[in-house]
Amino acid sequence: MIRLFKRKKIDLPDFWKEYEKSFEEKIPNDVNDVRFVVFDTETTGFDYFQDRILCIGALILVNWRIDVKKCFEIYIHQESYRKETAKIHGILKHDKADRLTELKALELWLAYIGNAVLVAHHAHFDVTMINRALARNSLPPMKNKVLDTGILYKKTLLRSNLIQKKERYSLDDLATKFDISKKDRHTALGDSYITSIAFIKILYKLKEKRNWTMQDLSARRKWWK
Amino acid sequence: MRSFIHDPKTTFTQRFLYMKNTISQRVADFLRKYPPFNELKNKDLELLSEQITIIYREKGSPIFLENENPHPDFYVVHKGAVALKKSPKNDIVDLCDEGDIFGLRPLVAHENYKMEATAHEESILYAVPISIFRPYAQQNLAVGTFLVESFASNTRNPYSKSHRGKLYGESTETIPNTTELKLFDLQPINYSKKPVTCSPRTSAKSIAETMTKKKVGAILVVKEHLPIGIITDKDLRNKIVTGDFPITATASKIMTAPVITYPGKLTVTQAQMAMMKNKISYLCLTEDGTTHTKIIGVLSKHDVLVALGNNPAVLIKAIHRARKTKQLKPIRNSVMKLLQGYLDQNIPIALTSKIIAELNDACVKQIIKLNLKKMGVTPPANFAWLALGSQGRSEQLLHTDQDNAIVFADVPDSKLPGTSAYFLQLAALINKDLHLIGYEYCPAEMMASNPKWCLSISEWKNVISQWIASPGGDEVLASSVFFDFNHVYGDSSLTSSLSDHIFSSIKKHPIFYVHLASGALQNPSPTGFFRQFLLEEDGAQKDRFDLKRRALRPLTEAARVLILSHEVKSVNNTSERFEKLMELEPQNEEIYLSCSYAFKALSKFRAKQGLLHNDSGRFITLDKLTKEEKVKLKRTFKTIKELQELVSVRFNVSNLLG
Numbered sequence: 001m002i003r004l005f006k007r008k009k010i011d012l013p014d015f016w017k018e019y020e021k022s023f024e025e026k027i028p029n030d031v032n033d034v035r036f037v038v039f040d041t042e043t044t045g046f047d048y049f050q051d052r053i054l055c056i057g058a059l060i061l062v063n064w065r066i067d068v069k070k071c072f073e074i075y076i077h078q079e080s081y082r083k084e085t086a087k088i089h090g091i092l093k094h095d096k097a098d099r100l101t102e103l104k105a106l107e108l109w110l111a112y113i114g115n116a117v118l119v120a121h122h123a124h125f126d127v128t129m130i131n132r133a134l135a136r137n138s139l140p141p142m143k144n145k146v147l148d149t150g151i152l153y154k155k156t157l158l159r160s161n162l163i164q165k166k167e168r169y170s171l172d173d174l175a176t177k178f179d180i181s182k183k184d185r186h187t188a189l190g191d192s193y194i195t196s197i198a199f200i201k202i203l204y205k206l207k208e209k210r211n212w213t214m215q216d217l218s219a220r221r222k223w224w225k
Numbered sequence: 226m227r228s229f230i231h232d233p234k235t236t237f238t239q240r241f242l243y244m245k246n247t248i249s250q251r252v253a254d255f256l257r258k259y260p261p262f263n264e265l266k267n268k269d270l271e272l273l274s275e276q277i278t279i280i281y282r283e284k285g286s287p288i289f290l291e292n293e294n295p296h297p298d299f300y301v302v303h304k305g306a307v308a309l310k311k312s313p314k315n316d317i318v319d320l321c322d323e324g325d326i327f328g329l330r331p332l333v334a335h336e337n338y339k340m341e342a343t344a345h346e347e348s349i350l351y352a353v354p355i356s357i358f359r360p361y362a363q364q365n366l367a368v369g370t371f372l373v374e375s376f377a378s379n380t381r382n383p384y385s386k387s388h389r390g391k392l393y394g395e396s397t398e399t400i401p402n403t404t405e406l407k408l409f410d411l412q413p414i415n416y417s418k419k420p421v422t423c424s425p426r427t428s429a430k431s432i433a434e435t436m437t438k439k440k441v442g443a444i445l446v447v448k449e450h451l452p453i454g455i456i457t458d459k460d461l462r463n464k465i466v467t468g469d470f471p472i473t474a475t476a477s478k479i480m481t482a483p484v485i486t487y488p489g490k491l492t493v494t495q496a497q498m499a500m501m502k503n504k505i506s507y508l509c510l511t512e513d514g515t516t517h518t519k520i521i522g523v524l525s526k527h528d529v530l531v532a533l534g535n536n537p538a539v540l541i542k543a544i545h546r547a548r549k550t551k552q553l554k555p556i557r558n559s560v561m562k563l564l565q566g567y568l569d570q571n572i573p574i575a576l577t578s579k580i581i582a583e584l585n586d587a588c589v590k591q592i593i594k595l596n597l598k599k600m601g602v603t604p605p606a607n608f609a610w611l612a613l614g615s616q617g618r619s620e621q622l623l624h625t626d627q628d629n630a631i632v633f634a635d636v637p638d639s640k641l642p643g644t645s646a647y648f649l650q651l652a653a654l655i656n657k658d659l660h661l662i663g664y665e666y667c668p669a670e671m672m673a674s675n676p677k678w679c680l681s682i683s684e685w686k687n688v689i690s691q692w693i694a695s696p697g698g699d700e701v702l703a704s705s706v707f708f709d710f711n712h713v714y715g716d717s718s719l720t721s722s723l724s725d726h727i728f729s730s731i732k733k734h735p736i737f738y739v740h741l742a743s744g745a746l747q748n749p750s751p752t753g754f755f756r757q758f759l760l761e762e763d764g765a766q767k768d769r770f771d772l773k774r775r776a777l778r779p780l781t782e783a784a785r786v787l788i789l790s791h792e793v794k795s796v797n798n799t800s801e802r803f804e805k806l807m808e809l810e811p812q813n814e815e816i817y818l819s820c821s822y823a824f825k826a827l828s829k830f831r832a833k834q835g836l837l838h839n840d841s842g843r844f845i846t847l848d849k850l851t852k853e854e855k856v857k858l859k860r861t862f863k864t865i866k867e868l869q870e871l872v873s874v875r876f877n878v879s880n881l882l883g
Contacts, residue, residue, distance in 0.1 A: 057247070065280050067279075068246065068275055068277045071247075157668070177666070184247050189248055193247075197281070201347075204283050
């Protein structure tokens with residue numbers, strides 16, 4: 001097994017190696033210094049095997065600042081396409097927007113994120129979709145730490161049997177709760193922005209309870225599962 | 226940051242953005258609405274928007290300090306509010322809200338900031354890079370003029386009269402160390418831009434009807450858009466009611482003419498002077514200030530008083546007149562100013578909290594009314610809106626959390642889901658509006674928009690019976706919030722039937738008192754063994770004193786269980802409860818008197834702390850208190866301890882705890 005893994009590593013493209021190398025730098029423990037990449041994907045559907053990513057939108061959040069010119073928004077050319085979901089994301093099969101191949105898109109994506117801590121709403125879905133795409137292109141899964149605003153939000157609620165916590169809080173629920181405009185819902189970058197503001201507000205809410213460090217937020221490596 | 230971002234060969238935009246940037250477009254949409262950005266060409270604005278950094282600042286955190294080196298950006302408030310403060314007293318010189326610009330000094334002069342800017346509420350800001358913006362200011366005449374005019378004359382935004390924020394907060398030479406309140410006098414005043422008018426041939430009767438319908442005290446008589454006279458309540462009284470003129474007399478016969486006119490650009494002080502000079506209560510505003518140009522509005526004495534905002538009666542009237550929740554927000558700010566004034570003048574806290582509670586109550590009622598109208602349909606059943614917790618006890622001085630509930634009349638089972646849905650929707654609107662005017666959402670979701678707190682009267686009775694019959698920790702907590710309910714709006718028979726039910730249920734299960742009493746004793750005494758203050762041990766409030774949990778709440782909870790055990794209805798306020806207890810138990814008069822006193826002193830203390838730090842006043846940094854304040858605080862703690870002992874003995878709590 002180990003040997004197999006090693007041999008495979010040699011075949012990996014340069015951009016993957018560069019991505020991997022970025023993890024040599026440790027993630028700072030002070031939440032203010034951490035580079036978060038807040039992202040969202042638009043896909044053809046919710047099936048991990050059948051469906052494909054159409055668009056990835058992301059932004060970088062450092063020290064509570066978002067630099068507008070450093071946003072990430074790419075569209076991917078996909079053969080597989082489903083008409084039913086088009087009314088949600090509004091991406092047509094032959095839209096004139098510049099489309100990239102999946103491999104090129106992944107290359108850009110990995111260069112963009114580096115060792116950043118990823119943040120998404122119901123992150124498991126988006127992370128799995130990207131990891132599937134990586135696998136299709138013979139690449140290993142992403143190595144980043146991941147935080148899920150859906151789970152973090154539940155931690156801000158008081159623990160009491162009187163309050164029925166919902167199983168899942170949608171991004172719409174959060175936007176309403178935190179008074180964020182829902183104008184750009186269902187575009188990848190628009191959803192990323194809503195997620196990032198919700199994320200900031202959640203962090204402050206949690207901070208009121210106690211001072212959080214990066215270690216607290218990602219107490220178990222894959223707790224978002 | 227990693228090197229690929231600064232890769233010189235390809236710009237970041239080329240590498241990672243292949244289509245329009247959704248976020249920068251949204252930024253541009255926002256900026257387009259406000260000067261000077263509205264003067265920019267669309268394309269320029271879009272390019273500028275891509276260069277912006279979006280910044281989040283939590284309430285109270287600084288953006289820049291006085292004398293700090295200039296930042297490379299200036300700032301636009303996207304959401305929230307930013308206070309510009311000036312030493313030595315840290316007076317708030319200006320409050321910037323949505324669309325206001327601040328921190329422009331580095332654009333104009335290479336100097337350090339002359340003021341401090343802090344987030345007055347939690348805020349989202351756009352940082353505009355000065356190096357990129359400067360060329361626009363130099364090339365575009367309109368943009369340049371706007372900046373120069375604003376900076377030089379130190380006026381408020383010259384584009385809108387009603388605008389509160391000032392462009393360049395930094396230049397204060399002309400307004401040295403004035404408080405926010407005094408500064409207000411120099412502000413442009415808001416007037417009604419759609420004055421009620423009639424023609425010279427309208428009859429007195431229909432004039433009176435119009436004035437009643439529109440709720441105004443004066444009507445302008447207009448001929449070809451020019452004002453020729455004015456009729457006020459006084460004219461109707463002096464001329465019609467006395468019988469001098471018949472009710473059919475035309476406007477031209479009974480009007481006061483000529484009208485005294487002024488130009489539209491008046492400050493509060495100028496308006497006051499004009500009214501005093503002419504001994505009138507209404508000013509007619511025209512384009513150039515003479516009777517030969519078009520009317521642009523009417524200014525009443527009432528408008529002046531609202532602008533001054535120092536009179537509860539005027540504020541109540543303004544609340545009733547509000548047609549949109551947005552209009553209530555500035556009124557609420559005036560209420561806070563009023564509170565500050567009362568505290569400064571040492572007006573008895575019992576009176577102060579009554580007035581403030583009355584104003585808060587009026588706000589909530591108005592919001593409910595407005596939203597009932599918004600729903601369009603009449604409610605499917607009678608209902609009552611209840612305020613719970615501190616609001617229910619009329620003890621809320623500062624904006625704190627909202628706790629509320631809806632109870633509605635029973636409907637047939639088949640109609641229950643539809644009825645619940647209606648009230649939930651109504652509650653959601655109301656909760657949102659309350660949030661908008663400054664009431665935080667309840668973190669425990671004890672709000673009417675939560676399906677568990679929006680029930681029919683029978684459903685509520687069931688829930689309450691369960692709480693009382695099988696009290697656990699959660700049930701005691703819920704009832705402690707709920708049992709202090711106060712009827713705010715709607716059918717009060719529902720509310721009183723609910724309180725009757727509570728008393729009859731408790732009678733059946735007297736053990737509930739013991740649980741309630743033990744709940745009251747759970748909050749530890751405020752001082753430790755050596756009579757030192759007990760401070761919070763962890764969290765963001767580490768080493769601060771929790772005034773609410775350790776001092777106010779033990780008093781509130783003890784008062785509740787004692788008053789319930791006497792089956793006294795409708796006394797909700799904690800200090801009033803202690804006063805009632807003095808009557809009921811003369812043998813304990815002394816201790817209840819000191820409890821009532823302690824509670825009032827602590828509330829006042831909290832309100833002062835809250836206004837000082839623009840928060841809920843709950844947590845106190847002890848080092849900042851004077852020796853006298855500390856002694857006063859400690860004195861109240863002794864009372865709390867005695868009270869807790871009394872409760873413990875009376876309800877035999879030790880049996881339960883043991």
